[in-house]
Amino acid sequence: MVTRTHKQSAGILVYRRGARGLEFMLAHPGGPVFRRRDAGAWTIPKGEIEPGEDPLAAAQRELLEETGFSLPGPFLPLGSVKQKNGKTVHAWACEGSVATETLRSNKFSMQWPPRSGRFAEFPELDRAAYFDFETARDKLNAAQFELVVRLVALLEQD
16 A cells, blocks of 8 residues: 555556567646647656555556556556656556557646636546657656666566
8 A cells, every 4th residue: 555645646658569669658648738848748647546545456547547548467567756746656567559549538627727717627638649768758757757767677678
């Protein structure tokens, strides 16, 4: 069980082996704040761990809620990383080739424009795509790129 002293998230790094080598599925946050951001803005599908929830179960739930994708595993533990905002992300990897163009994300509500008093709904993730190692380095949240590095190291041991 995970202690809740700081925000804790769990996620799954989906990967596939293609003709050009390993590719990693990354997702772009939805909503107006990230609309024009690209480099360093992408993430693995992840979300908060509910009190008492098993972190891997949370990661699987979040993958389904944020993308509409469900994978059977096996799930390789990648450990945890701490982001600049203080959030700890616990992650697993799972091999799978999903049709990223069919992404279906849950929605969130926020006041937009700021201080307008009006609320709008936005998808948690607005798109997903597979990227090679170098492109993933540019697109992915800097702290989360360590998860890609760990996955590559694990797969090289096989």
